[in-house]
Amino acid sequence: LSSPDAPRILVNGTECSSVDVTDRGFALGDGLFETIAIRAGAPRFWQAHAERLLDGCRRLAIPAPSIDALAHELECVRAGASSGAARITVTRGPGPRGYAPPPEPVPTRVVGFYPAATAPAHKPRFSLRWCETRLALQPALAGLKHLNRLEQVLARAEWNDPTIDEGIMLATDGRVVECVMSNLFLVVDRTLVTPALDECGVSGVMRRQVREIAMRSGIDTEVRRVEPAEVERASAVFLTNALRGIVLVECIGDLQYSRHEPVVEHLMDRLETLDG
Amino acid sequence: LSSPDAPRILVNGTECSSVDVTDRGFALGDGLFETIAIRAGAPRFWQAHAERLLDGCRRLAIPAPSIDALAHELECVRAGASSGAARITVTRGPGPRGYAPPPEPVPTRVVGFYPAATAPAHKPRFSLRWCETRLALQPALAGLKHLNRLEQVLARAEWNDPTIDEGIMLATDGRVVECVMSNLFLVVDRTLVTPALDECGVSGVMRRQVREIAMRSGIDTEVRRVEPAEVERASAVFLTNALRGIVLVECIGDLQYSRHEPVVEHLMDRLETLDG
Numbered sequence: 001l002s003s004p005d006a007p008r009i010l011v012n013g014t015e016c017s018s019v020d021v022t023d024r025g026f027a028l029g030d031g032l033f034e035t036i037a038i039r040a041g042a043p044r045f046w047q048a049h050a051e052r053l054l055d056g057c058r059r060l061a062i063p064a065p066s067i068d069a070l071a072h073e074l075e076c077v078r079a080g081a082s083s084g085a086a087r088i089t090v091t092r093g094p095g096p097r098g099y100a101p102p103p104e105p106v107p108t109r110v111v112g113f114y115p116a117a118t119a120p121a122h123k124p125r126f127s128l129r130w131c132e133t134r135l136a137l138q139p140a141l142a143g144l145k146h147l148n149r150l151e152q153v154l155a156r157a158e159w160n161d162p163t164i165d166e167g168i169m170l171a172t173d174g175r176v177v178e179c180v181m182s183n184l185f186l187v188v189d190r191t192l193v194t195p196a197l198d199e200c201g202v203s204g205v206m207r208r209q210v211r212e213i214a215m216r217s218g219i220d221t222e223v224r225r226v227e228p229a230e231v232e233r234a235s236a237v238f239l240t241n242a243l244r245g246i247v248l249v250e251c252i253g254d255l256q257y258s259r260h261e262p263v264v265e266h267l268m269d270r271l272e273t274l275d276g
Numbered sequence: 277l278s279s280p281d282a283p284r285i286l287v288n289g290t291e292c293s294s295v296d297v298t299d300r301g302f303a304l305g306d307g308l309f310e311t312i313a314i315r316a317g318a319p320r321f322w323q324a325h326a327e328r329l330l331d332g333c334r335r336l337a338i339p340a341p342s343i344d345a346l347a348h349e350l351e352c353v354r355a356g357a358s359s360g361a362a363r364i365t366v367t368r369g370p371g372p373r374g375y376a377p378p379p380e381p382v383p384t385r386v387v388g389f390y391p392a393a394t395a396p397a398h399k400p401r402f403s404l405r406w407c408e409t410r411l412a413l414q415p416a417l418a419g420l421k422h423l424n425r426l427e428q429v430l431a432r433a434e435w436n437d438p439t440i441d442e443g444i445m446l447a448t449d450g451r452v453v454e455c456v457m458s459n460l461f462l463v464v465d466r467t468l469v470t471p472a473l474d475e476c477g478v479s480g481v482m483r484r485q486v487r488e489i490a491m492r493s494g495i496d497t498e499v500r501r502v503e504p505a506e507v508e509r510a511s512a513v514f515l516t517n518a519l520r521g522i523v524l525v526e527c528i529g530d531l532q533y534s535r536h537e538p539v540v541e542h543l544m545d546r547l548e549t550l551d552g
Contacts, residue, residue: 007373009297011297016297016468017296018294018295018296018297018299019294019295019302020293021285021287021292021293021294021386022283022293023302024429025302026295026301027309027365028423028425028426028429029305029423029425030425030426030429033303035373048436059424060429060430061312066455085373089302091302092383092429093366097311097427098432098457099428099429099432099457100432101429101432101433101455102434134414134416136413136414136476137413137415138410138412138427140410140427140430140444141412141426141427146426147302147303147304147305148305148424148426149304149306149375149424150304150305150336150417150423150424151303151378151414151416151423152527153304153306153336153368153375154336154416155299155375156375156376156377157376157377159335172415181375200412204347204352245507258277
């Protein structure tokens with residue numbers, strides 16, 4: 001842990017590099033996480049991340065952690081750094097063998113800080129591919145950033161080409177859902193369109209910010225089922241995630257998108273001025 | 277670890293109670309496991325468990341562990357005990373933040389032994405319920421005993437009643453798939469029927485043994501889509517899992533099944549005589 005680029009990690013508030021082998025996060029993927037941008041010395045959109053984490057705990061019946069404790073632990077691991085990435089993991093904690101949740105679970109909190117130097121170089125526009133791996137339709141888990149991420153692991157393993165930045169994932173029924181590490185937006189006839197996430201996908205904190213900006217700006221927004229052909233017809237496609245904000249898509253395979261789109265430029269400008 | 281009922285656990289061959297917090301098993305559920313019965317001082321159906329684990333590693337592109345090393349580690353944790361349960365977990369090992377698998381992963385092996393005294397008391401026939409939580413259709417993961425087990429956690433959390441032993445899970449499209457901790461078989465007109473697991477479900481080692489016994493015994497067997505109404509019409513329903521073998525179902529809710537069914541009795545007798 002002596003390198004300035006090494007992550008700094010607290011487990012249940014204690015500097016630690018390991019978790020109990022009986023932790024249900026390890027045994028069953030029984031938990032949730034948040035990936036948070038640190039910008040100007042503060043976690044960006046902290047309130048929205050905290051709300052999503054608490055909503056996830058409620059849906060999985062994991063006792064909610066103290067948000068104040070998490071904020072304090074994040075300050076500790078950040079140790080004065082002004083930028084980087086944080087990951088907060090909350091699991092149902094240790095338990096005996098078997099699926100039945102312990103009657104009185106003692107959740108595990110892992111708070112890690114990853115200095116900016118370890119992040120990939122910023123690229124203004126992304127090159128995308130279509131992934132073969134599809135997302136299963138599971139309303140009970142849809143929207144959650146839970147620890148069952150094998151679909152994303154398989155999808156991300158589909159390509160090694162470093163010129164490809166992201167992959168679009170369809171659901172098993174053929175609809176467009178999101179990218180491996182980002183949510184997806186289209187601009188179609190000056191209307192903002194993003195796939196509904198009530199049957200699968202991760203409901204991103206940055207996606208929520210962009211929807212709120214669009215609403216306040218009077219931009220028509222549709223959250224609904226999206227077909228692949230619509231992505232190909234869109235005048236612009238962009239991605240959102242907690243670390244990168246809005247990223248324009250340059251191309252999906254051979255299909256090129258224009259560099260300038262007024263709706264996206266407006267959203268990007270407005271997002272930059274938000275302090276959250 | 278001084279109690280005779282405490283599990284004994286090796287992590288990568290070393291007595292250890294923790295795993296690295298950056299392990300992809302903990303961060304992403306990126307791994308597999310096997311639950312194995314120890315009977316008469318040996319792991320039961322070891323070869324079939326090893327084959328399923330290796331098949332899972334191949335499908336997830338996790339470098340295969342040495343089966344000899346796992347067998348040796350299991351002998352160590354068993355420490356001469358003649359019966360109990362073992363759990364072997366294999367993950368893609370530690371990695372940096374993000375979904376992309378490390379180019380040269382170093383898998384983590386966890387081998388644990390749980391003495392028989394911690395197992396629930398044997399019950400000859402099980403009482404079942406129908407679960408609300410459904411299984412998503414995901415051919416890319418179907419059949420695998422992987423670490424993404426939130427569906428089972430939610431399903432098992434649906435009941436606290438200690439008189440209920442298991443819950444039947446449907447897929448999101450309404451078909452019958454399996455139970456939370458077991459595979460499911462029906463006897464319909466003297467034919468053995470078990471749900472196909474090519475779109476979801478765990479392909480159990482005991483399910484495979486039962487199918488092989490049925491084939492050798494000349495019992496007609498169908499592996500296909502099963503509807504809930506068919507379960508209710510069956511002359512017998514039974515479950516299979518690695519620890520309990522075959523367990524007859526006494527009732528599903530208010531629906532009672534008869535105590536004796538010649539096909540099931542034949543399968544149970546034949547299974548008992550197998551040394552595997």
